[in-house]
Amino acid sequence: xxxxxxxxxxxxxxxxxxxxxxxxxxxxxxxxxxxxxxxxxxxxxxxxxxxxxxxxxxxxxxxxxxxxxxxxxxxxxxxxxxxxxxxxxxxxxxxxxxxxxxxxxxxxxxxxxxxxxxxxxxxxxxxxxxxxxxxxxxxxxxxxxxxxxxxxxxxxxxxxxxxxxxxxxxxxxxxxxxxxxxxxxxxxxxxxxxxxxxxxxxxxxxxxxxxxxxxxxxxxxxxxxxxxxxxxxxxxxxxxxxxxxxxxxxxxxxxxxxxxxxxxxxxxxxxxxxxxxxxxxxxxxxxxxxxxxxxxxxxxxxxxxxxxxxxxxx
Amino acid sequence: xxxxxxxxxxxxxxxxxxxxxxxxxxxxxxxxxxxxxxxxxxxxxxxxxxxxxxxxxxxxxxxxxxxxxxxxxxxxxxxxxxxxxxxxxxxxxxxxxxxxxxxxxxxxxxxxxxxxxxxxxxxxxxxxxxxxxxxxxxxxxxxxxxxxxxxxxxxxxxxxxxxxxxxxxxxxxxxxxxxxxxxxxxxxxxxxxxxxxxxxxxxxxxxxxxxxxxxxxxxxxxxxxxxxxxxxxxxxxxxxxxxxxxxxxxxxxxxxxxxxxxxxxxxxxxxxxxxxxxxxxxxxxxxxxxxxxxxxxxxxxxxxxxxxxxxxxxxxxxxxxxxxxxxxxxxxxxxxxxxxxxxxxxxxxx
Ligand SMILES: [Zn+2]
Numbered sequence: 001x002x003x004x005x006x007x008x009x010x011x012x013x014x015x016x017x018x019x020x021x022x023x024x025x026x027x028x029x030x031x032x033x034x035x036x037x038x039x040x041x042x043x044x045x046x047x048x049x050x051x052x053x054x055x056x057x058x059x060x061x062x063x064x065x066x067x068x069x070x071x072x073x074x075x076x077x078x079x080x081x082x083x084x085x086x087x088x089x090x091x092x093x094x095x096x097x098x099x100x101x102x103x104x105x106x107x108x109x110x111x112x113x114x115x116x117x118x119x120x121x122x123x124x125x126x127x128x129x130x131x132x133x134x135x136x137x138x139x140x141x142x143x144x145x146x147x148x149x150x151x152x153x154x155x156x157x158x159x160x161x162x163x164x165x166x167x168x169x170x171x172x173x174x175x176x177x178x179x180x181x182x183x184x185x186x187x188x189x190x191x192x193x194x195x196x197x198x199x200x201x202x203x204x205x206x207x208x209x210x211x212x213x214x215x216x217x218x219x220x221x222x223x224x225x226x227x228x229x230x231x232x233x234x235x236x237x238x239x240x241x242x243x244x245x246x247x248x249x250x251x252x253x254x255x256x257x258x259x260x261x262x263x264x265x266x267x268x269x270x271x272x273x274x275x276x277x278x279x280x281x282x283x284x285x286x287x288x289x290x291x292x293x294x295x296x297x298x299x300x301x302x303x304x305x306x307x308x309x310x311x312x313x314x
Numbered sequence: 315x316x317x318x319x320x321x322x323x324x325x326x327x328x329x330x331x332x333x334x335x336x337x338x339x340x341x342x343x344x345x346x347x348x349x350x351x352x353x354x355x356x357x358x359x360x361x362x363x364x365x366x367x368x369x370x371x372x373x374x375x376x377x378x379x380x381x382x383x384x385x386x387x388x389x390x391x392x393x394x395x396x397x398x399x400x401x402x403x404x405x406x407x408x409x410x411x412x413x414x415x416x417x418x419x420x421x422x423x424x425x426x427x428x429x430x431x432x433x434x435x436x437x438x439x440x441x442x443x444x445x446x447x448x449x450x451x452x453x454x455x456x457x458x459x460x461x462x463x464x465x466x467x468x469x470x471x472x473x474x475x476x477x478x479x480x481x482x483x484x485x486x487x488x489x490x491x492x493x494x495x496x497x498x499x500x501x502x503x504x505x506x507x508x509x510x511x512x513x514x515x516x517x518x519x520x521x522x523x524x525x526x527x528x529x530x531x532x533x534x535x536x537x538x539x540x541x542x543x544x545x546x547x548x549x550x551x552x553x554x555x556x557x558x559x560x561x562x563x564x565x566x567x568x569x570x571x572x573x574x575x576x577x578x579x580x581x582x583x584x585x586x587x588x589x590x591x592x593x594x595x596x597x598x599x600x601x602x603x604x605x606x607x608x609x610x611x612x613x614x615x616x617x618x619x620x621x622x623x624x625x626x627x628x629x630x631x632x633x634x635x636x637x638x639x640x641x642x643x644x645x646x647x648x649x650x651x652x653x654x655x656x657x658x659x660x661x662x663x664x
Contacts, residue, residue: 004333009373015442023443046559048444054554074465074562076457077510082434084449093454095558104558106445106455114510119465135444162447164438168373168430173335204383205339211357211386213343 004177009170015162022051030137031154044102066100068125068148077114108140133157173205180289192216198256222279224252225305231268265298276302318411319535319542322528323628324349328492328616331428332522336372337380338424341524361416363393364407366400366423370438401623401646417534423621424524457509459562460591474590475499478515485611492616518588523618525625543631543660547575550656568599568655575657583643584626634662
């Protein structure tokens with residue numbers, strides 16, 4: 001059996017968070033080329049500042065200025081940096097204790113090669129030119145026993161945005177695979193559960209009632225019945241059709257589970273439960289392994305299906 | 315307290331890559347069949363279901379809801395989920411049994427790490443303001459911890475290689491292991507660094523897999539299992555997520571969890587240590603001395619994310635079930651650099 005269909009799946013989003021008073025102060029100060037810590041219940045100065053003491057859980061409020069120079073307390077060497085990391089050439093991750101701090105900050109050290117860095121090495125912040133109030137305003141640390149840069153003026157920040165991009169290979173299940181391959185040929189292949197004999201379209205890796213993989217392929221026609229529907233009146237980001245339009249659950253003849261698709265060719269006020277519909281396919285050259293091969297459904301003109309014929313499939 | 319025991323355990327083979335979906339259904343269906351069949355149970359005999367998994371690992375929202383298809387959840391079941399290793403789902407199930415609401419529970423976890431880039435996905439568990447934006451990778455962070463211990467004289471690259479060699483030798487008796495076979499520490503030390511001071515053998519492999527454990531209370535456990543692994547201590551503790559404030563060469567949370575769970579006198583321990591130095595650190599923190607650690611090979615021989623900790627408890631329980639040990643310990647960790655530690659101590663009663 002060939003391996004199931006798979007495709008790249010890139011997930012991306014901008015996490016946008018309010019900073020609050022403690023991290024807001026720290027991030028605003030980074031924008032000013034300044035590093036600020038906070039005094040813990042035991043007198044230790046934490047950098048980055050903590051909102052609550054890690055031992056007593058007491059709220060912390062006493063900010064302490066620390067230097068932008070410090071010492072490496074521990075490190076590892078990254079010969080092949082990954083996407084998003086501070087440097088795109090080999091570098092060291094390091095825990096850095098800034099002068100005036102009692103705890104360590106994680107960041108990258110641009111050391112060139114692993115034999116140039118050691119625990120105890122002196123480092124200083126290399127500031128980014130275009131600072132926004134984020135931990136990445138520190139471009140990295142560099143090996144130096146010189147002084148830090150002078151602070152500059154900048155406005156406070158109250159929000160921080162972190163873009164996240166993750167990359168996956170999404171694989172279809174062994175039961176979804178023939179369904180997707182069928183779509184490429186304009187065929188609608190469902191799967192029947194060997195235990196309850198329900199026909200699933202689209203198929204699932206296992207029957208959700210019986211917990212067993214479906215085993216029998218069943219080919220369905222592209223005609224069915226509207227079990228329920230909604231009229232979309234609200235515009236939203238990424239909408240492809242101007243509202244109002246109808247999203248409808250279509251129960252293909254021979255299937256036990258309806259699926260959501262677009263219904264066109266009928267005024268929203270004329271759509272009814274039980275209405276008979278047929279698929280309108282895109283041109284064959286546009287077909288792929290997707291339900292979007294069906295552009296939409298339209299009324300077939302047949303008499304409505306009686307309620308009893310779909311009442312168990314709502 | 316109610317007497318509650320681990321009565322069943324099943325796991326998939328640990329493999330580098332499976333063909334299935336990231337919601338784990340294909341991996342879970344056969345092990346549910348195996349564990350329930352072995353106990354003579356059907357799904358309707360299970361009072362509570364609880365799972366552990368991660369949507370970031372799966373690359374899709376609510377992957378744990380899709381996973382419920384593997385159960386066949388009709389008529390409706392009582393079900394819960396933790397976005398953690400399933401060892402914490404086992405803890406939730408144990409509490410449920412303690413409450414007396416149910417007499418049986420089935421716990422499962424799954425992870426298809428091969429779908430994404432595990433080293434980057436793991437950055438999503440870090441502080442979202444001051445750490446995640448740097449995209450620290452899991453190997454790089456563990457490398458810092460390893461070096462701190464080396465420079466403090468707590469372990470050495472040689473001792474770390476010996477842990478890897480011992481794990482792979484032990485895994486030769488584990489047909490489900492991903493990495494096994496005789497290797498010499500000398501040969502391992504000839505390999506290049508992947509995150510100096512870590513070499514490939516110091517890091518658990520990337521693994522797809524799933525596992526499941528069945529709990530039962532009192533007489534129900536005695537009916538189902540000839541020698542139940544009675545849970546005599548079950549504790550978890552947490553250190554600060556701000557790892558720059560921690561002494562990374564020690565694990566106060568592991569020490570506290572081990573003490574509270576009564577780790578003294580265990581004969582076998584299965585430790586969830588994704589890096590060789592962490593096995594040395596945990597053995598020390600739990601006061602294990604020279605007892606048998608990770609007879610299955612541990613996670614260095616196969617590391618199905620979000621269920622590897624549950625598997626440690628299952629593997630430990632198996633030593634009670636088969637009569638080779640009378641007091642065992644299963645450990646699980648979560649969060650960066652051993653931030654959270656869970657200890658489950660189990661005993662056989664003759
Ligand atoms: Zn079924």
